[in-house]
Amino acid sequence: MPHRDKTPPLFDTARDTSSVYSSARDLAQPAICLSGNLAYDVRLQMEGLHLLAALPDDSVPVIFFDPQYRGVLEHLAYGNEGETRGSPRRALRQMTGEIPEFVQAIGRVLMPSGHLFLWMDKYHLCSGFQEWLTGTRLEVVDMITWSKQKMGMGYRSRRVGEHVVALQKPPRRAKGVWTRHDIPDVWVEPVAKSRHTHRKPVGLQAALIEAVSNPGDVIIDPAAGSFSVLEACQATDRRFLGCDING
Numbered sequence: 001m002p003h004r005d006k007t008p009p010l011f012d013t014a015r016d017t018s019s020v021y022s023s024a025r026d027l028a029q030p031a032i033c034l035s036g037n038l039a040y041d042v043r044l045q046m047e048g049l050h051l052l053a054a055l056p057d058d059s060v061p062v063i064f065f066d067p068q069y070r071g072v073l074e075h076l077a078y079g080n081e082g083e084t085r086g087s088p089r090r091a092l093r094q095m096t097g098e099i100p101e102f103v104q105a106i107g108r109v110l111m112p113s114g115h116l117f118l119w120m121d122k123y124h125l126c127s128g129f130q131e132w133l134t135g136t137r138l139e140v141v142d143m144i145t146w147s148k149q150k151m152g153m154g155y156r157s158r159r160v161g162e163h164v165v166a167l168q169k170p171p172r173r174a175k176g177v178w179t180r181h182d183i184p185d186v187w188v189e190p191v192a193k194s195r196h197t198h199r200k201p202v203g204l205q206a207a208l209i210e211a212v213s214n215p216g217d218v219i220i221d222p223a224a225g226s227f228s229v230l231e232a233c234q235a236t237d238r239r240f241l242g243c244d245i246n247g
Contacts, residue, residue: 019175026176027113029217030059040218040239043230045247048222049098052105055220061213063106063220064229066119066200067099099132102222107136107169109220113177115141115212116167119200125163133167141174142166144208146201147188161186164204180211198225205232213238 035054038044044051106116116138120129125143145161152159168177189201209219209232221229221242233240 021181022175023179023181024176025179025212025214027061027111027214029061029111029214030056032056032059032218034241038241040241041230041233043224043227043247044241044243045245046243047245048243049101049105051222051241051243052102052109052220055109057108058111060109060218060220061111061114062117062209062217063110063114063222064117064119064200064205065102065106065221066198066223066225067102068198068223068225069099069124100134103132103138104135106220106222107138110138110169112169113171113173114169115208116169117205117208118165118167120163120165122159122161122163125165129165137170138167139170139172140165141168141172143185144183144204145186146204147186148191148201149188150191162200164208166208178211180207183207183211192228200226200228202228202231202235205229206235209233209236209238 032055034040037046038051038054103116103118110116118129118132143163143165145163147161150160187201187204187207189203192199192202205228213219215237216239218239218241219229219233221227221240224230224242224244227242227244229242230240232238
């Protein structure tokens, strides 16, 4: 099992209290010693739960999680799913039953005041996802809508966006933790060409990484898909540790 080296305190108690905003972080990530076949900044092929199990408690500032589920495809039946519309996504392995287990493991691994950025579609956002948080102390602190500039499905309104919910592990706070204050809650970024059916925006993920981590920090993605978070880490001088079952 991995272990943490001796590190400075997670919090700097001598914080400026003159403003609710801060452009500096007073959090320091503990050092992590990797075990087994884990390696930074590569595309690992393995089960995401196995990756999370190999990490120590309270050890990372940021985790991205884009679970694969059929919320829209199964609940909004258009009649041609799996034939023309949605066939690439339907071919992917579904994680619906495993999502709470992933979120519990993420809650363990995040350091105090660390963030989970959880991707979801409009169906789950509206119908509720609180059951995914059972057994964790994670709290919703923000949400950003990604405007993809590409028309999607919909009985009524047509989907042109996805949503990333920001959750934080206690203690819940922004000052000294979230350092970028120029991120709009509707982020416009065209969908990049990719063989992967649900690639996420590198620019938005890079901005979020810069907001809640320090250069050199380790960013985790246990269901990496197209490995867009790896690209975001490379653009922001962070270390990536992530995997996908398909490599």
